Each structure stands twice: as structure tokens, then as C-alpha cells.
Amino acid sequence: xxxxxxxxxxxxxxxxxxxxxxxxxxxxxxxxxxxxxxxxxxxxxxxxxxxxxxxxxxxxxxxxxxxxxxxxxxxxxxxxxxxxxxxxxxxxxxxxxxxxxxxxxxxxxxxxxxxxxxxxxxxxxxxxxxxxxxxxxxxxxxxxxxxxxxxxxxxxxxxxxxxxxxxxxxxxxxxxxxxxxxxxxxxxxxxxxxxxxxxxxxxxxxxxxxxxxxxxxxxxxxxxxxxxxxxxxxxxxxxxxxxxxxxxxxxxxxxxxxxxxxxxxxxxxxxxxxxxxxxxxxxxxxxxxxxxxxxxxxxxxxxxxxxxxxxxxxxxxxxxxxxxxxxxxxxxxxxxxxxxxxxxxxxxxxxxxxxxxxxxxxxxxxxxxxxxxxxxxxxxxxxxxxxxxx
Amino acid sequence: xxxxxxxxxxxxxxxxxxxxxxxxxxxxxxxxxxxxxxxxxxxxxxxxxxxxxxxxxxxxxxxxxxxxxxxxxxxxxxxxxxxxxxxxxxxxxxxxxxxxxxxxxxxxxxxxxxxxxxxxxxxx
Numbered sequence: 001x002x003x004x005x006x007x008x009x010x011x012x013x014x015x016x017x018x019x020x021x022x023x024x025x026x027x028x029x030x031x032x033x034x035x036x037x038x039x040x041x042x043x044x045x046x047x048x049x050x051x052x053x054x055x056x057x058x059x060x061x062x063x064x065x066x067x068x069x070x071x072x073x074x075x076x077x078x079x080x081x082x083x084x085x086x087x088x089x090x091x092x093x094x095x096x097x098x099x100x101x102x103x104x105x106x107x108x109x110x111x112x113x114x115x116x117x118x119x120x121x122x123x124x125x126x127x128x129x130x131x132x133x134x135x136x137x138x139x140x141x142x143x144x145x146x147x148x149x150x151x152x153x154x155x156x157x158x159x160x161x162x163x164x165x166x167x168x169x170x171x172x173x174x175x176x177x178x179x180x181x182x183x184x185x186x187x188x189x190x191x192x193x194x195x196x197x198x199x200x201x202x203x204x205x206x207x208x209x210x211x212x213x214x215x216x217x218x219x220x221x222x223x224x225x226x227x228x229x230x231x232x233x234x235x236x237x238x239x240x241x242x243x244x245x246x247x248x249x250x251x252x253x254x255x256x257x258x259x260x261x262x263x264x265x266x267x268x269x270x271x272x273x274x275x276x277x278x279x280x281x282x283x284x285x286x287x288x289x290x291x292x293x294x295x296x297x298x299x300x301x302x303x304x305x306x307x308x309x310x311x312x313x314x315x316x317x318x319x320x321x322x323x324x325x326x327x328x329x330x331x332x333x334x335x336x337x338x339x340x341x342x343x344x345x346x347x348x349x350x351x352x353x354x355x356x357x358x359x360x361x362x363x364x365x366x367x368x369x370x371x372x373x374x375x376x377x378x379x380x381x382x383x384x385x386x387x388x389x390x
Numbered sequence: 391x392x393x394x395x396x397x398x399x400x401x402x403x404x405x406x407x408x409x410x411x412x413x414x415x416x417x418x419x420x421x422x423x424x425x426x427x428x429x430x431x432x433x434x435x436x437x438x439x440x441x442x443x444x445x446x447x448x449x450x451x452x453x454x455x456x457x458x459x460x461x462x463x464x465x466x467x468x469x470x471x472x473x474x475x476x477x478x479x480x481x482x483x484x485x486x487x488x489x490x491x492x493x494x495x496x497x498x499x500x501x502x503x504x505x506x507x508x509x510x511x512x513x514x
Contacts, residue, residue, distance in 0.1 A: 024426075040452040041427045248453050315474075317430045317450045340429040340452045370448070370455070372432070 006032055012057035013157045013226035023246060029122035029263075031058040034246035043249035044342040047212050050241030051163030053233055054250055056218065057226060060124035060153040062117040068136065068145035069115050075289050076134050077107060078272060078281040084109040089192040089207060091280050093272050094119075094127060095291030099298060100268035101275070103127050104260060106209060108194045116194070116205070118218070120262045124153050134290070157226035161233055162216030162253075165240040170206070170217055172236040174199060186217075202228065211250060213257035213382065256341050256384035258309050258350060264321055265307060265336045265350055273298055274352065275307045276381070305333065305352045309383050310365060312347030314375035319349040324368040332357035335367060343384045347374065392419040394484055398500055399509035400461035402443075405484065411497050413462055416488040417449065417479065420513045425451040428479040433469040434490055440464065442499055447489055449479065462499050464492035 006025070009032035019025065023034035034055065037043060046052050064073060073081040079092035089108035093101055103123045108116045119127045128151045135147055161170055167186050174186070177199045185195050186206070194207040202225045210216040221229055234242065251261070260266045260275055272281050273295060283295060312319065319338030324331045338349030349367065353359055361380050366373040397405040403421035407414040422428065430450040440446050440460035447458040468491040472478055479487040494500075504512065 035453065036426065039426050252452060317432055317448065317455060318452075320455065340450070342452070370432075 010058070012055055013223040014055045014057060014159075014230055017227055017230055018055065018244075021244060023244070026247075028247055029058070031121060033058060034244075036246040036248045037244045040246070040248035040252060041342050043243055043245040044252050046241060046243040047163045047214055047245065047249060047253055048343060049164065050243075051161065051165040051169055051216075051237055052212075052243055052245035052249065053230070053237065054160040054162065054245050054247075055157075055230070056160045057157040057223075058121035059158060060119040060121060060127065060151070061156045061158075061220065062119060062128060062131070063150040063152050064115040064117065064147060065113055065150070066147040067113055067143060068141070068147045069113055070109070071145070071287065072136065072147045073107065073115060074285060074287050076131060077105075078289060078291070079107075080282040080285060081107060081109075081115070086111050087193055087195060088190075089194055089209065091192075093277075093280060093291075094130070095271075095289070095295075096268055097290060097294065098268075099271040099273075099291040099294030101262065101266040101270055101272060102130060102268060104262055104266055104277075106192070106207075108207060110194070110196075110205075116220075118158075122263060124151070155222060156220050157223045157229075158218055158220045159226070159230060159233065160210055160212075160216060160218045161237075161242075162210045162212040163214045163242075165237075165242070166214070166216040169233060169237045169240050169242055170219075173232050176232070176236070199232075204229065211257075211259055212253040213259075213384065213386070214253075252339060252342055255337055255339055255348060255350070256343055256382065258381035258383060260307075260350075261337060270352070271295055271298060274303055274305055303355055305354055307336070307350055308333075308353050308359070308378050309350050309381045310348065310367070310376045311341075311344065311379045311383055312367065312374055312376045313364075316347070316372055316374035317369045318347035319367045319369050319374065319376075323349075323351075323370075325351050325353055326366040326368060326373065327353075327357050327359050327363070329366075330357075331368075332359060332365075338367070341383065347376070348383050392484070393506045393510050395506035397484070397506065398461070398503035399506065399512075400459065400503055401512065402459045402461075404459060404461045406461045406500070406503060407488075408462075408494075408497070408500050411494045412467070413464065413492045413494055413500075414488050415446075415461060415490050415492060417458060417483060418509070419483045422480050422483045422487070425449060425456060426480070427452045428476045431473045431476045431479060431489065433473065434466045436466050436469060438466045439495075440466070440492075442502075449476075458489065460492065461503055462492060462494055463496050464494040467491050467493050
């Protein structure tokens, strides 16, 4: 029997599947989600060495259509949407007027008049309402400028299939359809690319993206087909070491790669420039975008703080978020993410530090973890680097 | 379910092996299973004094830090040096995963702790 506390939480189409498979369920951003199945360390290792399957149905999906879609998206997102070719996606930001991050997202060009934006679970309503307010009034505009915005978050489910064996597993599933003909399109699908593919009359959007640093796919489908997709991938993944994974491993995997988590490493008080993600901002975009003036002014004036990554060198408890970062005993910043790195076997994290303090890669710092000063060193991003392929 | 009846239990999932006026303290198998993947144990200092229910240690799993409460009042006489391998808490919670030993200031407090049967009822 579920406790009353969980009754108010949102459930993905796979919640019952997770419970039946013995996952440990927790509240995450208003959702009832698996934090782990057998254990975070084991799931993390499986993704780095074989494959893992995650339910990411809590994430939001917005559909933007119309002849004016790309031109309009360019005015509300930082990256260059108009340059996206059909079947390609890009990482980008939705900013407020001050250049602060409302959300970080991936926008895919399905066709030149049809775009899919994948947004964070905790920001779905906020992003949708913000964007709706910026829409041009359809009836006042000529056909060529019209844009339509749909929130498909309740309609769509999604899973992430991640790890070096991901392509083998997904190929086997796609090829299982008796009507499947021709070569498998996955081999030529580039990073951030997206294709539509159907298996037994069920349609899937398959993107070569992820939040783990490994090769892998994020697969979108309607809610009703989520369980079918999950079970088929589990079946075809079995011989390739696939394990179901929870949000715990998702967090350790992304932190090793220094992928930001909105709400921790990004917020409306932080700009993409401070986060070190300026390459996803087309600062000189001619059409202009919300937050552009603030970012230009910030670049002109020079940054005061920036996001660094660190690795713990001494013994001690793993750092968490909101731990003071010290240089020569003086606080120069605060962690925004921290934890135990299963790949490195020690504590790692990220945090914002004052640039004037002069702490750069290789600088020895300390992290104050609940009153214990833990020695650490500032390192290059990502913290985890895959061993060179021989 | 692994709950030895030679031990006494706190509602906050610590166990105590009481021998006269000393007690060995750790966390239960149920607690380690809930925490999963212990990666660090912050032990108290020898000589530290705790009243029953005070925070005496901290256990970090991959996901989060959790406070461990002293089930009884007393002074720490020994801590487990083997916990430099914190995974012992997961693999042998009632044995090699013990955390600290107390010289009890009031051995009669032990009567307030739960029996194995009472603890099993709590976690079932």
C-alpha cells in the first residue's frame, strides 16, 4: 500500500513497472521516481562498461510548429536554431532578461516547420507559460511568421538507453520487427541527431543524446507504448549486460562529466557564461534573444565568478551541494553539486568561485564538508575522462 | 530478516551489544540496506561523551549523508579502524561493520531499547 505522502506525486507511465521490478522509489521534483534498483555503484558501472536503461519520462517535451518556428525560437533561445538541419539537435538555454538560466534544454529540428524541445521536469509549467507569453499573435501575423506551441509532456514518455552497448541493443530491438527492411539507421545517426522509427506500428523518436558521457539514445514515444518499449529494451539488453538504473546513477554519471543540473549548477541568478557554457550561446545573433544584452554587458565588464570542477585528494566524507570552497583558509565560493565518484573512487564536485581569487586548474583548495576541511584540487572538465581507445 | 536477538535496538536503527557497563554500537542490516553503498563513515573521537539520542557519527552513502545516533549515554572508548573500508557497513553490519564502543554512564538505559522482536515489528 502506498503512503498518503506519495499519493500526491506525479507518476510516469513506468512507475508500476519500476515498483514491480523492485526499484527504490523517491520523490524527485514532484515526481515519484526510482532512485536505484540494485545499487547506484553497480548501475553506474554498468553504464560505463555495458549499458543502462533509465526512465526519463518526467522530462518535458514542447512541440513548436509553423513556418515561423525557427525564427521565433531564435529570439527566445541562446543557440542558433535556424542553423539546425532536419534530424539534428542542439543544447541551448532559455534565459530571463538578466541573462539568468530559466532552463537548459535540447531543441531538435524534426522538419523545418516542426521542432521538439526537451526540457527539465521541474520547469515544464514555467517554461511553457514563459514561452507562450512570448508567442507572436497568430491572427496578426502572415502565414510565414506563424508559430504554434504545444506542451506534449503529459502525452509523451521517454527512456534513456546509455552505455557502450547501447547501439547493439537498440539495433536488435529495431530489427526485431518482421517488416523491418534496409540497413539500420543508427550506425549513421550522429551525436545529437534524431530519427523517427516504427516497430510493430508503434512510433519512436530516437535521439543520440544522453546525460552520462557514454554513447547512447533518448527514445520518445507515447505514454501508452512506454511499457512495451521498456520491456523490449530490457529483453534485447539482457545478453549485453543492460541493467535498469535510477536517478542516483544518473546523477553520479552526469557529475563525473560536469553536465550541469538545473536547480543546482544553474539557476535564474547564474548566466551560461559563468557556467562556462558560452559555446551554446550565439552572442552576436542578429535577431537578438532574451538575455542577450545582459550577457553582452557581462562579457564586456568581465566575469566575477565561474564554475569550476574539483576532485577530492584527501580522505573524508564526499562533498555535497552548498559546501564552502576555501583557498588558503578563506572562502572563495560554494559547491553547487558534489558526491562520490564511482569511477574515480573518491569525492568530486562543482561550484562557483570568485575569479579574483586566482584559483585555476591545479590549485589546491579545501571543501568544508559539515565542518571538516577536505583537501581537493581544481581539475579540468570533465572530471572523468574515458581511457583512450586502443 | 537478519536481526540477531543478542542485540538491543534503537528506533533510529542502531544496534548495541551490551556487556556490563560497555556497549558496542553499529547500524542494523535494515539500515545499511536502506542507505546502500556506504562510501564514508565519520566516526566520533575517542573520549567524546554522548547522551542517548545524540548524533555520534555520520554515514555517507553515494546519495546522501545520514546521522547516526548514540543509542545509550556514555564515553567513546574505541572506534573501529577497519571502517577505512566503509563497505564493511554494507557487507557485515552486525559484525565487522561496528562503529564505536561506549563506556556507559547509565547502564539502566538499556531497558528502554527494543528487543529483536520489537525491532522486527517496527521495520516490517
